[in-house]
Amino acid sequence: MKVIKIDLPQELSQVELHIFADEHYGDEHCDIKRLMQRIEYVRDTPTAYCILNGDIIDNATKTSIGDVYAQEFNPMEQLRRAVEIFEPIKDKILCITHGNHENRTYKREGINLSALMATQLGLAGKYTPTSAVLFVRFGGYKETNGSGKTRKICYTLYVLHGSGGGRKEGAKAIRLADLASIIDTDIYIHSHTHLPLIMKQAFHRIDPRNNTVALVDKLFVNTAANLNYGGYGEAGAFKPASKDTPIIYLCGTDKNFMARL
Numbered sequence: 001m002k003v004i005k006i007d008l009p010q011e012l013s014q015v016e017l018h019i020f021a022d023e024h025y026g027d028e029h030c031d032i033k034r035l036m037q038r039i040e041y042v043r044d045t046p047t048a049y050c051i052l053n054g055d056i057i058d059n060a061t062k063t064s065i066g067d068v069y070a071q072e073f074n075p076m077e078q079l080r081r082a083v084e085i086f087e088p089i090k091d092k093i094l095c096i097t098h099g100n101h102e103n104r105t106y107k108r109e110g111i112n113l114s115a116l117m118a119t120q121l122g123l124a125g126k127y128t129p130t131s132a133v134l135f136v137r138f139g140g141y142k143e144t145n146g147s148g149k150t151r152k153i154c155y156t157l158y159v160l161h162g163s164g165g166g167r168k169e170g171a172k173a174i175r176l177a178d179l180a181s182i183i184d185t186d187i188y189i190h191s192h193t194h195l196p197l198i199m200k201q202a203f204h205r206i207d208p209r210n211n212t213v214a215l216v217d218k219l220f221v222n223t224a225a226n227l228n229y230g231g232y233g234e235a236g237a238f239k240p241a242s243k244d245t246p247i248i249y250l251c252g253t254d255k256n257f258m259a260r261l
Helices: 032-044 075-092 100-109 113-120 169-181 231-235
Strands: 002-007 014-020 048-053 093-097 131-142 150-160 187-190 197-207 212-222 247-251 257-260
Touching (some): 002 093, 014 131, 032 048, 048 075, 048 150, 075 093, 075 113, 093 113, 093 131, 100 113, 150 247, 169 197
Parallel strands (some): 002 131, 014 048, 048 093, 187 212
Antiparallel strands (some): 131 150, 197 212
16 A cells, blocks of 8 residues: 655645546547546646546457457557646646556556556656555644644545446445545545445544544545447446546645535
């Protein structure tokens, strides 16, 4: 479990966190126009940052699930183009995880395409082959001890591409909620199951240093897939999936967070 510390400007009063996952870039059903619009929004919005949470490229191979002959271009070209389109926002990428589509090449040949992408973007230190815990600090509030100093607000996030989940919505929601049994963070981000979900749960968090117990909220976010209906999804009789993926909003003046579509 990799720990990534993110120190953003104190002047930020809010952060929008956009999750790029299950883009399947290279698949003939990938909505490239929508992908580019989202990247341009992050690039042009000072408060917007992002996470690349796996399956950025489709990477269908002759030995994998998927139609290698229906790809717009081969996996090497997918990787090259993905690096090119994310280059303008590389300074806004907080974390890069490894998806099962990129993992096809690793399982077969031992070549990690996600790690290559991160390295080519100059973000090897923000890459994880499994999961990551992010400590994101920005904004701030005046300390109450009379020092006059401003302390940045810290948000903790647990991020991974994910696996499994089943076909039914309930199974996917359970898979998302189960992340809270792994680690105690403010926010949990899961992808892979192609179902946009937002939910909150309450939790009693213990602070042993101050001998206190605080009732806090935890935010759970499952992201969508950027695919038009067709291909193996249609052939397998999967339900059409919404492409509207949740955006997470972090407040910079007090500890407050939410997500919406």
